[in-house]
Amino acid sequence: MANKFRWGKSRFITDEKYQQLKRYRVRPGDVIITIMGTCGRCAVVPDDIPLAINTKHLCCISLDQNKCLPDYMHQYFLFSPAARSYLSAQASGSVMDGLNMGIIKEMPVEVPSIDRQKAVVTNIAELEIATAALHSKYKSNLQDIHDLRQSLLQKAFAGELT
Incomplete structure (x- = not known):
């Protein structure tokens, strides 16, 4: 489990579809966390990312970097006992574990x-x-x-x- 950003299979959408989905754009420095299946894996989006849209299996967190560093948040998700415990307790689903944006937003974070x-x-x-x-x-x-x-x-x- 690397918890580093790695490109999977590229998928392309039309400009029209992009206009519909542009609010889900992923930007450099965003922290992404898996919310379906392998819940809690996370990575920091690299600076060289081209135009990209988030998928429904990821929660994308854009931080005010004057208050919280992306690498700190990434490590907090991975190594903080409080975060690991919270995510484990909240991940639930009938077929596979799942989180949602509300659960992530409610997670207590020491900053x-x-x-x-x-x-x-x-x-x-x-x-x-x-x-x-x-x-x-x-x-x-x-x-x-x-x-x-x-x-x-x-x-x-x-x-x-x-």
């Missing part, structure tokens, strides 16, 4: 000062880098163990171990 938000974002980014480095080291160590096992087995079957 510290911008400086504190920047610090939280920086700390989490540093932890993600450290975690990725540990993951890479772990995979490398597993490969080394596998290679050693194969080497020992080869020597054992060749009668080279004493």
Whole structure:
């Protein structure tokens, strides 16, 4: 679960249809959260997004970035125990879990000062880098163990171990 913005299959609409749906336009810095199926996955819309319209499976949140940073909100949705608990408790549906805009709007959000938000974002980014480095080291160590096992087995079957 990457929780990073990734393009799926592109779909195109006519200019006429765009005029009908333009209030659902997604802009750079918006925070999007899944509200159907895999509820609670989220991402920040990148700066290089072309003209795009939201789908019914996403809630798009446009923030006053003087009060709340998109990366902070993104991380709040992902890592805040209060947010995770709230979203889990509210997600319900007969066929699949679902949220709606009203539930998202009612979610209590702790919004510290911008400086504190920047610090939280920086700390989490540093932890993600450290975690990725540990993951890479772990995979490398597993490969080394596998290679050693194969080497020992080869020597054992060749009668080279004493």
